[in-house]
Amino acid sequence: MSPRSDPGALSRPDDHIDSPEPSVEASVTQPKLGVVGWLRFAWRQLTSMRTALLLLLLLAIAAVPGSLVPQRSSDPNGVTQYFADNPNLAPVLDGFQMFDVYTSAWFSAVYLLLFVSLIGCIIPRTKHHFDALRARPPRTPARLARLAGYTERALPETETPDAAIDRAAADLKRAGYRVERYELRGEPSVSAERGYLRETGNLVFHSALLGVLVTVAIGGGFGFAGQRVVVEGQSFVNTLAAYDSFNPGRFFDDATLDPYKLELTDLDAVYETQNQEALGQPVDFTATVEITARDADEAVEGEVKVNHPLRAHGTDVYLLGNGYAPTITVENAEGEVVFTDAIPFLPQDANLTSIGVVKVPDGMPEQLGMIGFLYPTQTTLDSGAYASTYPDLVYPVLTLNVYAGDLGIDGGTPTSVYTLDPSTMEQLTGGDTGVDSIELMPGETQDLPNGLGTVTFEDATPEGLPNAADGDYSHSVDRFASFDIHRDPSQGWVLVFAILIIAGLLVSLFIPRRRMWVKAAKRADGTVVLEYAGLARGEDPGLDDAVGSFADRHGGAAPHVGSEASESAGDPAKPTT
Amino acid sequence: MTLDDISITLVYSAMAVYAIAFIAYAIDLARRSAAATKAADAAADAVTPVPTARAGVGTPATVGAAAAERGSASSVGGPAPTTAGPAASVRPAQDGAGRGVDGASIAYGRSPSLRVGVAMTVLAWALHLAADITRGLAAGRVPWANMYEFALTGTLVITTVYLLVLVVSKHDLRFLGTFITGLVLVLLGIATVNFYVSVVPLPPALQSAWLVIHVFVATSAVGFLALGFALSVVQLMQARRESIVASAKAAKRSFLATLPDSATLENLAYRVIIIGFILWTFTLMAGAIWAEAAWGRYWGWDTKEVWTFIIWVVYAGYIHARATRGWRGSRSAWLAIIGFSTVLFNFTVVNLFFKGLHAYSGL
Numbered sequence: 037m038s039p040r041s042d043p044g045a046l047s048r049p050d051d052h053i054d055s056p057e058p059s060v061e062a063s064v065t066q067p068k069l070g071v072v073g074w075l076r077f078a079w080r081q082l083t084s085m086r087t088a089l090l091l092l093l094l095l096a097i098a099a100v101p102g103s104l105v106p107q108r109s110s111d112p113n114g115v116t117q118y119f120a121d122n123p124n125l126a127p128v129l130d131g132f133q134m135f136d137v138y139t140s141a142w143f144s145a146v147y148l149l150l151f152v153s154l155i156g157c158i159i160p161r162t163k164h165h166f167d168a169l170r171a172r173p174p175r176t177p178a179r180l181a182r183l184a185g186y187t188e189r190a191l192p193e194t195e196t197p198d199a200a201i202d203r204a205a206a207d208l209k210r211a212g213y214r215v216e217r218y219e220l221r222g223e224p225s226v227s228a229e230r231g232y233l234r235e236t237g238n239l240v241f242h243s244a245l246l247g248v249l250v251t252v253a254i255g256g257g258f259g260f261a262g263q264r265v266v267v268e269g270q271s272f273v274n275t276l277a278a279y280d281s282f283n284p285g286r287f288f289d290d291a292t293l294d295p296y297k298l299e300l301t302d303l304d305a306v307y308e309t310q311n312q313e314a315l316g317q318p319v320d321f322t323a324t325v326e327i328t329a330r331d332a333d334e335a336v337e338g339e340v341k342v343n344h345p346l347r348a349h350g351t352d353v354y355l356l357g358n359g360y361a362p363t364i365t366v367e368n369a370e371g372e373v374v375f376t377d378a379i380p381f382l383p384q385d386a387n388l389t390s391i392g393v394v395k396v397p398d399g400m401p402e403q404l405g406m407i408g409f410l411y412p413t414q415t416t417l418d419s420g421a422y423a424s425t426y427p428d429l430v431y432p433v434l435t436l437n438v439y440a441g442d443l444g445i446d447g448g449t450p451t452s453v454y455t456l457d458p459s460t461m462e463q464l465t466g467g468d469t470g471v472d473s474i475e476l477m478p479g480e481t482q483d484l485p486n487g488l489g490t491v492t493f494e495d496a497t498p499e500g501l502p503n504a505a506d507g508d509y510s511h512s513v514d515r516f517a518s519f520d521i522h523r524d525p526s527q528g529w530v531l532v533f534a535i536l537i538i539a540g541l542l543v544s545l546f547i548p549r550r551r552m553w554v555k556a557a558k559r560a561d562g563t564v565v566l567e568y569a570g571l572a573r574g575e576d577p578g579l580d581d582a583v584g585s586f587a588d589r590h591g592g593a594a595p596h597v598g599s600e601a602s603e604s605a606g607d608p609a610k611p612t613t
Numbered sequence: 614m615t616l617d618d619i620s621i622t623l624v625y626s627a628m629a630v631y632a633i634a635f636i637a638y639a640i641d642l643a644r645r646s647a648a649a650t651k652a653a654d655a656a657a658d659a660v661t662p663v664p665t666a667r668a669g670v671g672t673p674a675t676v677g678a679a680a681a682e683r684g685s686a687s688s689v690g691g692p693a694p695t696t697a698g699p700a701a702s703v704r705p706a707q708d709g710a711g712r713g714v715d716g717a718s719i720a721y722g723r724s725p726s727l728r729v730g731v732a733m734t735v736l737a738w739a740l741h742l743a744a745d746i747t748r749g750l751a752a753g754r755v756p757w758a759n760m761y762e763f764a765l766t767g768t769l770v771i772t773t774v775y776l777l778v779l780v781v782s783k784h785d786l787r788f789l790g791t792f793i794t795g796l797v798l799v800l801l802g803i804a805t806v807n808f809y810v811s812v813v814p815l816p817p818a819l820q821s822a823w824l825v826i827h828v829f830v831a832t833s834a835v836g837f838l839a840l841g842f843a844l845s846v847v848q849l850m851q852a853r854r855e856s857i858v859a860s861a862k863a864a865k866r867s868f869l870a871t872l873p874d875s876a877t878l879e880n881l882a883y884r885v886i887i888i889g890f891i892l893w894t895f896t897l898m899a900g901a902i903w904a905e906a907a908w909g910r911y912w913g914w915d916t917k918e919v920w921t922f923i924i925w926v927v928y929a930g931y932i933h934a935r936a937t938r939g940w941r942g943s944r945s946a947w948l949a950i951i952g953f954s955t956v957l958f959n960f961t962v963v964n965l966f967f968k969g970l971h972a973y974s975g976l
């Protein structure tokens with residue numbers, strides 16, 4: 037295949053296997069390049085197939101460290117732990133952005149270079165592909181015998197060479213080929229090409245990759261992700277202030293938050309009770325919610341489950357966690373209620389042993405803090421320690437350690453509602469104090485130490501159901517749901533590009549691009565023979581068969597003539613050379 | 614006996630039959646070496662009579678020596694092991710004189726042990742399939758929701774792809790049986806001994822139609838990539854043999870002489886790998902869609918996501934290598950091998966030792 041007769045070759049990068057060997061001349065003249073020449077040279081290097089390949093491999097390697105070391109984006113606690121465990125190594129790794137691999141300068145550099153290379157590859161190829169789409173199929177080569185699937189048939193006696201070629205052209209056209217008639221030295225021929233979709237698919241594929249990158253990079257900036265914990269019976273309104281944590285994208289505008297109200301009416305957790313191998317394993321979590329639009333009076337009921345987010349008012353609501361939120365009431369020595377609230381306790385293990393913190397800032401002589409442990413189904417270990425043996429509420433026990441002093445919340449520094457810093461406080465119960473921890477079951481009240489007042493673990497069972505007083509604890513503690521609320525306007529576009537990627541890939545890998553020629557060739561003795569041959573453009577395992585079966589249809593079954601008597605018969609794909 | 618017990622019994626039976634198949638295939642390989650040696654010795658005697666180099670192209674008779682065996686070879690029917698034929702027909706134009714006696718594939722004829730190997734593989738496959746189905750029935754869901762079940766179904770898919778390719782391919786690829794049954798046996802063994810868990814309910818995070826789709830497509834991809842890996846390994850060995858032959862040093866007579874040439878192996882490897890690659894692309898995307906539903910983001914560089922991505926990029930590299938001057942051939946084969954190593958790494962090490970969302974420790 038000579039470079040000139042093959043416009044398709046130009047649409048590939050220089051070192052594409054399809055394209056001709058780079059000529060020696062070109063490389064000899066290279067040292068005399070000027071600045072522009074060097075730039076062009078660099079650009080040609082960058083957009084070459086070999087560079088793309090190396091960058092791809094580099095990208096694969098660069099992605100590895102992010103799976104070995106915890107990442108701030110997906111596992112912030114893991115990072116903290118890593119720093120604690122490896123105090124010397126961690127800062128060094130951090131210097132190399134090892135905890136933010138996928139946003140690091142070096143990782144970004146690799147993929148950005150790759151995508152620049154990709155752009156530099158797509159643009160010229162698209163242009164050449166357009167040209168190829170409009171170009172005539174190339175001139176029939178002088179000697180077909182050297183090409184793939186070459187075979188010949190006798191010219192039917194009733195047909196002129198021209199008529200036979202016309203018929204071939206019509207047949208090929210019907211088979212989806214673009215055809216062009218040629219005539220060289222009195223030998224009529226038809227040149228046909230098909231499978232332009234292959235290159236189209238390839239270009240769609242590569243462009244869609246670019247599409248994904250751009251949408252993720254830009255589109256993602258318009259979204260947000262927020263977390264909010266909601267206890268059964270409580271609600272929250274979709275405003276910035278209502279979120280426990282909120283991560284806006286770069287271009288996010290608070291004003292676009294639609295202030296709908298979401299109330300958690302019920303959180304249903306189902307655990308395995310039959311299968312002995314899996315007792316207590318979670319089987320289902322369903323959060324039933326009511327959503328009220330900004331101006332509406334009527335609430336709409338909805339459901340959020342794992343794997344089934346709720347799409348509401350331009351946001352997606354996910355159920356990412358749940359747990360217990362015991363309602364605790366504190367009265368002071370005068371019998372005034374100084375605190376009452378349902379407090380989310382964070383689960384610590386599969387059986388939902390949970391830890392929570394009660395902070396009573398006002399109404400007491402000193403600020404009061406309590407660290408509580410909730411055991412949904414309490415048991416006492418041999419060591420005397422408490423544990424939970426089942427995640428559901430069979431025998432719930434709450435223990436509280438009480439601290440008095442400064443809660444550290446007055447200074448204005450934000451503190452987590454889930455942690456208590458007892459360093460500035462005096463411990464009143466548990467630990468080394470010699471005073472037993474307070475221990476409560478739902479519906480029970482106990483005195484606080486030092487006559488400070490009382491604390492109650494409220495029975496939250498709704499009216500009408502058997503409650504703790506009846507010995508049924510199954511509804512005695514409220515649950516909370518931890519919702520993730522997101523908006524990602526780029527998501528739909530990413531999906532569209534993903535579909536294009538798959539479609540382009542299928543088309544470009546499975547549609548063969550091939551050329552076929554039929555020529556009425558004159559032999560030295562004056563007879564005319566029909567010659568058939570093909571040329572693969574890229575991977576095309578079926579080419580020989582295609583040429584053979586076309587020849588059979590057009591010129592009749594393969595003749596058993598010639599010297600190859602030994603050729604194994606019945607294999608149309610094989611050329612009868 | 615519960616359904617799950619039946620399933621386990623079937624797994625062990627399948628493993629026993631795979632082992633028999635493996636032995637049969639191994640015997641076949643040994644016989645191939647012997648045949649290659651015999652053919653070479655005979656060729657040494659016959660080398661003068663072979664008329665011209667041109668005869669070398671399409672006919673098994675090239676290998677003067679093989680002529681003796683040829684009678685039986687072509688009469689076998691089915692996937693006739695006249696390997697020289699297809700190999701040569703791939704590039705009829707270029708080959709020509711280059712392929713001397715040593716370089717050509719040697720027709721190898723009928724092999725009872727090979728047929729036993731295939732028959733045993735089919736039997737093992739049937740038992741394996743039954744084991745997988747009973748496990749699914751016992752669990753009341755698709756049997757691919759934990760490591761043990763991935764391995765059970767994944768190895769089933771590997772065997773299925775192998776058998777499917779035997780039926781579809783124009784080439785006789787039965788020689789891959791040693792590799793395939795060996796791999797399946799090892800993986801199944803590890804899985805039943807180390808990863809077995811009794812049937813337990815699906816955690817909420819896995820209760821999704823995407824479990825059916827995403828995981829199944831992933832396992833299918835692995836089936837194709839495994840075959841591509843096997844072909845690439847043989848390709849490398851074959852290429853090495855060919856270069857030794859070409860440099861006219863004395864070539865060791867090995868079973869390789871009876872197998873397709875390295876270019877054919879490369880093409881075959883490429884074809885199964887692109888199917889695997891497309892399935893893997895789909896796996897990656899289906900995973901992203903599922904992650905969006907389950908975790909609220911479609912991509913978060915979780916360890917499993919990272920490795921899925923790495924595998925994808927390595928195979929994209931393989932495909933580019935095949936199209937890059939200087940990378941075609943052995944280098945691209947190495948990429949296919951690296952690619953499959955990352956697949957195995959992802960399935961074993963990443964699943965067992967890396968921390969991530971895919972650990973499903975509950976909500």
Ligand code: HEM
Binds near residue numbers: 092
């Ligand atoms: C973002 C990185 C890239 C990825 C993930 C990627 C992936 C792929 C894949 C999967 C294929 C095979 C499917 C098909 O033919 O459509 C392919 C083919 C191809 N790619 Fe890329 N590519 C990337 C970048 C590039 C770049 C930068 C170039 C140009 C230098 C390039 C040039 C080509 C060419 C010419 C083919 C056709 C190969 C053939 O004919 O077999 N690709 N690419």
